[in-house]
Amino acid sequence: MTGQTRTARSMLARGLAILNCFRPGESELALSELARRADLPKPTAHRLIAELVDAGMLERGDRGLRLGLSLFTLGTRVPRQRLLSELAHPHLKRMHDLTRQSVFLFLPNGLDPVLAGRVHGGRGADHTVGSPAEIEAAAYAAAKLLRAHRPRVAPSGTGRVERRGPRRATREASPAELARVAEQGFATAQCGPEGGAIAVPVLDASGAPIAVLAAAGVPERTHPVRTAAHLRAVGVGLSRALQSASGLVPVQ
Structure with missing residues (x-):
């Protein structure tokens, strides 16, 4: 990014770029990494981060910065995501009962998956949190699925913010891999020995993915x-429920 382009970005756009640096499975990021991903000079990033911390949008952690409680509170007020989560929960629970695995619902934010609901399971009695490996594997599988369906990804209506600057150094799926995902109808991903995930699309009436189950x-x-077969079966029921909810998703 040139100096002229960087200067032209508004302060609001720069602040949103910092908040948009966090990706699924990342709880904290160092200031230097936030500045790099947002493509901002460190002094500018430091000043904006201080303001975001004062507003409660970011919090200081042991190893860096993390998203703040005020941002979470604001997110819970989004009616579409709240209704989607409530509507999807019985379907996620049904999938969990079938597989005893953690189950996730992602919404497309452009080609990036945004976590909108979850039911965790497997080890222990606490189903409110999942391992970082599970979350990251599920998000990566969902991202591959959205990229494989790139021409047909339905608009999310979430107010997409363009990510600027370098992305995290993770392996991008090859065109051959994405073609295979499109052909088989599901995507797989693995993150270490404890994180393996399978993702399938939830389709609207036109056949475009409006969500991803993993x-x-x-x-x-x-x-x-x-x-994948279990996910597809659950996804059909969720698709019907979403399409019958007026104003929740576009019905074509």
């Missing part, structure tokens, strides 16, 4: 084809 758990205990 199941994640220990890879050696996950059967991709069987899990």
Whole structure:
């Protein structure tokens, strides 16, 4: 990005770029990494971060900055996401009961998946949190699925913010891999020995993906084809529920 282009960006756009640096599975980022991803000079990033901390949009952690409680509170007031989460929860729970795996609902933000609902399971009695490996694997599988369906991704209506600057150094799926995902109808991803995920699209009436369902758990205990079949069955019911909810998703 040139100096002239950087100067032309408004302060609001710069602040949003900083908030948009966080990706699924990342709880904290160093100031230098936030500045790099947002393509901002460190002094500018430091000043904006201080203002975001004062507003409660960011918090200081042990190893860097994390998204703040005020941002979460604001997000819970978004009626579309709240209604989607409430509507999707019985379907996520049904998938969890079938597989005993963690189940996630993602919405497309451009080609990036945004986590909108979850039911965690597997080990222990606490189903309110999932391992970072599960979350990251599910998000990566969902991202591959959205990229494989790039021409048909439905608008999310979430007010997409363009990501600027370099992305995190993760392997991008090759064109051949994306073609295979499109052909088989599901995507897989793995993040370490404890994070394996399978994702399938939730389609609208025109066949475009309006959401993504993903199941994640220990890879050696996950059967991709069987899990994808369960996800598709649950996804059909969720698609019908979403399309019957007036104003929730575009129905074509």
